[in-house]
Amino acid sequence: MGSSVTVRILGVGMGPQHVTAEVADALRTVDYVLGAEKSADDRLLELRRAILRAYPGRNGPAELVALADPQRDRSAGLTTPGYESAVAGWHDARAAQYAAVLRQRGGTAAFLVWGDPSLYDSTIRVVEKVRALLKGQADVDYDVLPGISAPQLLAARHRIVLHEVGRPVHVTTGRRLQEAVAAGMDNIVAMLNPPPERLDFTGLADWTIWWGANLGAPGERLLSGRLADVVPQIPDARAAAEESDGWVMDLFLARKT
Template sequence: MRKLLLIGIGAGDPDHLTLQAVDALNAVDLFVVFEKENGSELSEARRQICERFVRREDYRLIEVVDPPRDRGAADYTGAVRDWRDARARELERVLATELGPDGSAGILVWGDPALYDGTIRIVEWILEQGRLELDYEVIPGISSVQVLTARHRIPLNQVARPVHITTGRRLRDGLPAGVDDVVVMLDAGLACTELRTEPGWHIYWGAYLGTKDEALVAGPLDEVIDEIQETRRALRERKGWIMDTYLLRRAAPDTYSVTG
C-alpha cells in the first residue's frame, strides 16, 4: 500500500527539524511540492532541506502548480474548500501516476500540519473518494507560534488563563469574553489595527520567523502598530509576499497568590 508522510518542517529554520522528521525524510521515495505563486523561496527552502538531511540518493522531488484560489470571493469558506479540493485532486493524480503501489511519498508542511494547514483535510478527501489505497502519518513540526514566543522570550499563556488562536478575518468579528491572550494567523489586513483604541493591549509581532529575513516588533499596540504597518508594507514590497503572525496580550490578574 502507498504511504504518505506529512512532515512538519518548522517555520523556516532548518535547525528546527525534529529527529523524527529527519528519519521520515529518509523514508520517502518521492517528495511532492506545491509551487505557489510568489512562493519560489518556500519551494527552494524545501529543496535545501532535502539536500541537507536526506542521505539516500534515489529520492525524487516533483513540483506541481498550486491551483489558483479566489481570495476575493464572498463565500470565503466555499472558496477555500474549492481550492483545497483542487489541490487534493492534483495530489491524488501525482500519487497514482508517479508512485508505485508500495512506494512512499512525503509532503513538507510549513510549520505544523495540525495548525492552520489544510494538508490533513486534503488527504482525508482523497481517502473518502476511495480510488486510491493510501495510508498516511503526520509528523509534528515547530509552529510559527512557538517560534514567535521564543523570539520574544515570553510564555504563550498567562497564569491559568486561556489562549485563543484565530485568524484576522475572525478577529474582526470580536473576541470571546475573558480572553486576554490572542494568537492571530493568516491576517492579510492586520485586523488588530481596529483594537488600537482599546486600552491595555500589547502586541508581539513577527514576520518570516526562523528565516534570514525575520522581523520582530513588540510593545503597546497603540504605540507600535504604525511601525508594524510600515515594516510589513516594506517587507511585502521587497519580497512580493508576507508571512507573519502575532500575539495580542492584555494584562490579566494573577490567579494564584503566594502566602507564607
C-alpha cells in the first residue's frame, strides 16, 4: 500500500454563518480543500474561501485547490436515463481529477458541501470512486460531518413545518415533480430545480407553494402563496438572486390544500 490520505466531507450550509462547531474544528485540521471551478468568475469559490478564512488552522486558512469542473450534458430534453448517464459520466471525470490531486499531495483534504452531504449531493459517491481509483496506490479514509440543509433553511425562512401533523414529506427533484404527483404525493419538496419555464406545474394551480432562492446568501429571495399566483413571479425573483450573488440555487415546498 502507498501513502495514506484522509478526506473530510464537510457540510457547510450556505456560508460561514452556518458552519457548526464540529465542522469548524474539522476545518482547522485540513491541509487543503478541493473545489470545482465552474467558470472563470465562480463566486461560489470565493464563498468557499470566505469559509476557510473564518475558520483558519494554526498556520492560517487552508489552501483552496480549484479544479476546472468537467462538462456534462445539460440538455433540456434529456430523458431520465439520459440524465442519469450524463451525471454518472460527470462524476467519473470528477473522481479522476480528485484522485490525481490526492495521489500527488496526500495529507488531509476536505470537500465543502453546500447544505448537507446526505441530500442531493454526490460528494460521498465521488469519494468512493476516488477510493476505487487509488486502490493499491494510496489508503484513502474519509469521514462525513453534517451541515444545515436547504429544506431546513426553507422551513425556517417561511416559519413553517415541512409536513402537517403526522404526515410525510416527499423530497425529489424539480424534473420529477409530476412523477411524484402521479404517485399520490401531495406534500413535496423539490430541489435541483431547472429554470422555472422547464418545470411542469400542471394540475397544481390551487396548491400552496413556499419558494426560496439562495437561502442564507445576500441575494436571498422568498415567495409564498397560491401556486398559480406565485409561479409567474419566480423568474424575476430567481434572476434577482443570481444577479446579486453570481449564482442561483432554488427549491420549493408544494402542498395540496
